[in-house]
Amino acid sequence: MGAEGPRLPTAAERRRPPVIGPGHTFATVTDKISTIVLTRPTTPGWLAGFLVSFSLMMLLFYAIGYLLLEGVGVWGINIPVGWGFAIVNFVWWIGIGHAGTLISAILLLLNQKWRTSINRFAEAMTLFAVASAGLFPLLHLGRPGLFYWLLPYPSTMGVWPQFRSPLVWDVFAVSTYFTVSLLFWFVGLIPDLATLRDRAETRAARILYGILAMGWRGSAMHWHRYQTAYLLLAGLAAPLVVSVHTVVSLDFAVGIIPGWHSTIFPPYFVAGAIYSGFAMVLTLAIPLRAAYGLEDFITMRHLENMAKVMLATGLIVAYGYAMELFMAWYSGNTYEGFTAWNRIVGPYWPAYWALILCNVVIPQLLWFKRVRTKVPVLFVLSLTVNLGMWLERFVIVVTSLHRDFLPSSWGMYTATRWDWAVFVGSMGLFLTLLFLFIRFLPMISIFEMRELVSETEAGSSD
Amino acid sequence: MIEPAAYMPGPEMNRLQWRALWIGVAVLGVCILGAFRSPAQFFHSYLLAFLFWTGMALGCLAIAMLHHLTGGSWGMVIRRLLESGSRTLPLMALLFVPLFFGRHWIYSWTRPMNLPRQQLEYLDVRFFLTRAVLYFVVWLALAHWLGKWSHEQDRTGDRRLLRKMQWLSGPGLVLYGLTGTFAAVDWMMSLEPRWYSSIFGLLIIGGQVLSAMAFVIVVLVLLTAYQPLGRVLQPRHMHNLGKLLLAFVMVWAYLSFSQLLIMWSGNLPEEIPWYLHRLEGGWRWVGVLLILFHFALPFFLLLSRDLKRTGPKLALLAMLVVVMRMVDLFWLTAPEFSPGRFHIHWMDIAAPVGMGGVWLAVFAWHLKTRPLLPVGDPYLAVVLEGEHE
Numbered sequence: 050m051g052a053e054g055p056r057l058p059t060a061a062e063r064r065r066p067p068v069i070g071p072g073h074t075f076a077t078v079t080d081k082i083s084t085i086v087l088t089r090p091t092t093p094g095w096l097a098g099f100l101v102s103f104s105l106m107m108l109l110f111y112a113i114g115y116l117l118l119e120g121v122g123v124w125g126i127n128i129p130v131g132w133g134f135a136i137v138n139f140v141w142w143i144g145i146g147h148a149g150t151l152i153s154a155i156l157l158l159l160n161q162k163w164r165t166s167i168n169r170f171a172e173a174m175t176l177f178a179v180a181s182a183g184l185f186p187l188l189h190l191g192r193p194g195l196f197y198w199l200l201p202y203p204s205t206m207g208v209w210p211q212f213r214s215p216l217v218w219d220v221f222a223v224s225t226y227f228t229v230s231l232l233f234w235f236v237g238l239i240p241d242l243a244t245l246r247d248r249a250e251t252r253a254a255r256i257l258y259g260i261l262a263m264g265w266r267g268s269a270m271h272w273h274r275y276q277t278a279y280l281l282l283a284g285l286a287a288p289l290v291v292s293v294h295t296v297v298s299l300d301f302a303v304g305i306i307p308g309w310h311s312t313i314f315p316p317y318f319v320a321g322a323i324y325s326g327f328a329m330v331l332t333l334a335i336p337l338r339a340a341y342g343l344e345d346f347i348t349m350r351h352l353e354n355m356a357k358v359m360l361a362t363g364l365i366v367a368y369g370y371a372m373e374l375f376m377a378w379y380s381g382n383t384y385e386g387f388t389a390w391n392r393i394v395g396p397y398w399p400a401y402w403a404l405i406l407c408n409v410v411i412p413q414l415l416w417f418k419r420v421r422t423k424v425p426v427l428f429v430l431s432l433t434v435n436l437g438m439w440l441e442r443f444v445i446v447v448t449s450l451h452r453d454f455l456p457s458s459w460g461m462y463t464a465t466r467w468d469w470a471v472f473v474g475s476m477g478l479f480l481t482l483l484f485l486f487i488r489f490l491p492m493i494s495i496f497e498m499r500e501l502v503s504e505t506e507a508g509s510s511d
Numbered sequence: 512m513i514e515p516a517a518y519m520p521g522p523e524m525n526r527l528q529w530r531a532l533w534i535g536v537a538v539l540g541v542c543i544l545g546a547f548r549s550p551a552q553f554f555h556s557y558l559l560a561f562l563f564w565t566g567m568a569l570g571c572l573a574i575a576m577l578h579h580l581t582g583g584s585w586g587m588v589i590r591r592l593l594e595s596g597s598r599t600l601p602l603m604a605l606l607f608v609p610l611f612f613g614r615h616w617i618y619s620w621t622r623p624m625n626l627p628r629q630q631l632e633y634l635d636v637r638f639f640l641t642r643a644v645l646y647f648v649v650w651l652a653l654a655h656w657l658g659k660w661s662h663e664q665d666r667t668g669d670r671r672l673l674r675k676m677q678w679l680s681g682p683g684l685v686l687y688g689l690t691g692t693f694a695a696v697d698w699m700m701s702l703e704p705r706w707y708s709s710i711f712g713l714l715i716i717g718g719q720v721l722s723a724m725a726f727v728i729v730v731l732v733l734l735t736a737y738q739p740l741g742r743v744l745q746p747r748h749m750h751n752l753g754k755l756l757l758a759f760v761m762v763w764a765y766l767s768f769s770q771l772l773i774m775w776s777g778n779l780p781e782e783i784p785w786y787l788h789r790l791e792g793g794w795r796w797v798g799v800l801l802i803l804f805h806f807a808l809p810f811f812l813l814l815s816r817d818l819k820r821t822g823p824k825l826a827l828l829a830m831l832v833v834v835m836r837m838v839d840l841f842w843l844t845a846p847e848f849s850p851g852r853f854h855i856h857w858m859d860i861a862a863p864v865g866m867g868g869v870w871l872a873v874f875a876w877h878l879k880t881r882p883l884l885p886v887g888d889p890y891l892a893v894v895l896e897g898e899h900e
């Protein structure tokens with residue numbers, strides 16, 4: 050900006066905190082992030098958290114073992130509600146897994162600098178969430194050993210997947226998403242793995258990080274190719290953010306069950322996925338930045354921006370609910386009308402109203418800057434949205450199935466202790482992987498933060 | 512602060528205003544003559560024109576609010592165009608009056624019909640009118656306040672106005688989402704009573720935003736032939752606008768395809784007739800046209816970085832999108848009046864052109880009264896300097 054040019058409002062005037070705390074240099078950024086992995090001793094807090102998560106993961110394995118021995122009858126599913134917790138949890142986890150790729154790919158393409166300090170662990174979160182999600186449909190198959198029947202392989206038995214079924218699209222959508230997210234995450238890690246290799250103090254660590262760094266030397270040629278590859282991967286990953294949850298929504302909408310067969314489902318599921326994904330990133334980022342003193346890297350600006358994304362996507366989700374209700378009424382369709390009414394006042398009314406409270410009413414607080422900048426309040430809000438989004442999937446899955454066209458085949462669904470064990474256990478799996486990640490890999494991208502430092506020093510107002 | 516006089520549009524805007532007005536009035540006059548021959552056809556074409564130009568104005572309003580919320584230099588260069596576009600809404604409110612009087616020729620539900628009780632309640636003439644008034648009140652209020660504050664900003668450069676516009680835009684977008692949706696239900700979905708689709712509102716809103724984006728790109732490129740915009744505009748501005756155009760093209764295709772896929776696979780008697788009306792007797796080819804020129808061609812061309820950065824090429828493509836928006840609205844409405852048999856009348860082209868002339872005249876009239884760039888906005892420096900994105 051020229052010296053005589055009109056003065057731009059400073060960050061303070063715009064009441065916007067910076068994306069990186071003041072006074073950081075290349076060295077401090079590298080030190081601060083890499084010491085968490087390399088030199089800091091394992092803290093009691095980490096150990097305690099890891100142990101709890103690990104125990105929950107053991108509970109998951111135990112529950113899965115019992116399920117494999119006894120069959121899916123140990124769950125509460127039956128006719129008419131054949132989908133139950135397994136599908137609720139699947140959709141919930143997959144939804145959470147959307148923030149990572151959105152933050153890393155779409156925000157990268159949109160040139161949003163603030164993504165830098167949250168993308169790494171958001172991507173890791175995505176992978177672990179998708180891993181947790183993937184378990185459920187497999188277990189729900191009833192005969193998980195035959196899972197490969199879902200794939201179109203040249204079979205001598207003449208078994209071929211039904212390509213008109215979105216359940217088959219799911220197989221492709223989710224596995225593609227997982228593969229691309231994994232690649233994206235790993236490629237993003239390579240320069241940082243090289244940093245860790247160079248700074249490692251033990252021989253074992255040097256060898257391990259050295260192998261993972263794939264011979265990275267940081268030459269200009271490396272960087273040039275690296276940037277190209279990273280951008281290409283981002284371009285590939287961006288449509289996946291939309292496609293995966295669209296396909297998940299079609300699992301419901303392609304059928305003609307009242308309450309599922311609604312054209313708004315694809316955009317409203319995608320918005321819901323981003324909503325829950327950002328809620329989960331906040332749920333994780335807030336304790337992490339406190340525990341590791343990362344307030345300079347994950348600043349109020351990040352938290353506020355994420356809160357704004359939550360508000361926007363939450364409003365789209367609320368719009369989806371409103372349109373479903375309006376069309377159920379306007380159509381004059383007996384079954385649609387009944388399903389909507391049954392959700393509101395039927396036997397599952399507490400779930401419906403709790404969902405409205407968590408997803409629509411309470412998040413309206415995010416309109417206020419005072420709320421968006423209060424960290425504890427934001428944390429509670431993020432938990433509320435996580436809960437609300439789980440309830441949303443529960444309401445969609447269970448209320449539509451338990452009372453459909455034929456009153457003589459109505460029934461109720463109650464989760465058994467094994468349903469709960471697998472659900473809570475899947476959180477154990479997710480958290481265990483996450484604890485291992487923050488202990489062994491840099492949770493914030495070191496090299497991108499260094500870029501950010503040089504850009505901030507160059508005098509940009511952001 | 513930047514000198515406003517340096518950014519005032521030249522005499523060409525005046526010429527545009529009067530030419531557009533005369534052409535518009537003349538063509539509309541011919542249409543009115545046509546109305547004596549076939550009033551039903553006149554109102555069918557009138558509806559198409561009204562939906563197209565109202566959508567254009569609303570799309571401008573929506574993008575302007577989006578810009579106030581997110582900031583960015585892409586919005587700064589088109590802000591005046593967006594404001595002028597949204598300030599044509601009073602004209603559209605006026606043009607709604609003939610539509611209301613012609614309702615019997617357009618909406619079958621104005622005659623006694625065997626419909627579900629809920630639709631009889633919702634599609635009641637008095638309720639219909641009340642809602643339309645409500646929509647226009649909301650839209651006019653939003654366009655008025657944003658236009659007024661922007662004008663004040665030009666004169667005073669007051670920084671608080673930035674926050675004010677931002678403050679209004681959040682709730683403004685929510686209001687636009689709701690009113691736009693219900694207007695789409697009232698004016699378009701109800702052409703086929705009994706049919707319903709929960710994505711329809713979003714689909715129409717997406718189309719409005721897309722038309723407005725394409726339109727302002729065309730106007731912006733035309734204005735670069737003159738000063739002051741000729742010396743301000745750089746390829747990177749066009750690049751950003753091109754990216755947004757691509758994004759909106761994709762959103763439109765995504766929403767349209769979602770509706771088609773879900774209804775096709777459901778194949779329910781209350782849903783599928785709507786598509787059958789649009790796929791039989793020649794209408795199918797209009798649909799094919801939409802796939803090719805409303806989605807495929809713009810999508811693939813807009814992937815090119817070179818095209819997005821070259822103003823004239825981008826404008827040509829944007830012009831195609833504007834035309835295809837009209838074809839899309841034609842495909843959404845006209846088959847209801849002639850199901851199973853393709854039918855196009857000269858007034859289907861004349862009415863939108865005529866109304867467009869009048870609309871453009873009002874647009875140009877608003878545009879020429881203010882500087883072409885928001886001179887009071889502190890971020891304008893970013894656009895002019897061109898060092899930051």
